[in-house]
Amino acid sequence: MTGEVEARLIALACSQPPEGYDRWSLRLLEKHVVLTDGLPALDHSTIGRVLKKRHFALI
Template sequence: MSDKRRVKVKLSLSGPDRNQVSLMLRKGTSSVRVIKRAMVLNLFDQGIASPEISKAVGVTPETARRIAQNYISEGLNRALFDKQRPGHKRIFSDKERNEIIALVCSDPPDGFQRWTVRLLAEEAVNRKIVKSIGRETIRVILQDHEFKPWRKKNVVRSIVK
């Protein structure tokens, strides 16, 4: 085993950062993850070492040191919040999604009064827009476009008595 000595992290919050951290801790309206990170920064600011901080907050000493290093190198926002992540790549292209929306805007097949999510999925495959697609994916596409085909657009009706 190597004899690595851990360097004690010395952290001093700036005045505005200290105020923001203490406000977050008083309010307690942020997520648990953010509150724990704020607690870590607050305890480092008080001169407490990472092993004690880890026991008090419920994180590992490495996590406490990483939060402090993020504050030192990139500031308060980076210490409290994660970087934006790229997310999962879309399975269907914008062209395919737009063709499905165009399909919804068209008249339903003979024998049907309106489009259902299941019917849209079947028709998208039949028209070779996509190889296969599920009902939930159709629903998400419609939701992403804030598309509500069952609503009448720009219709104002008075109450008839």
């Protein structure tokens, strides 16, 4: 996974969650990664590893 993909994933996690949700979850991010142009399909465990590696916590 490239640094650009990781950066875009983190940017998505920092954005406002979709309407009807108070915050992002790993599974919700997984669903939205598929809808984002230029990001490969990633499963929630991979997303979790990337966020942990970058010391990013979903709160």
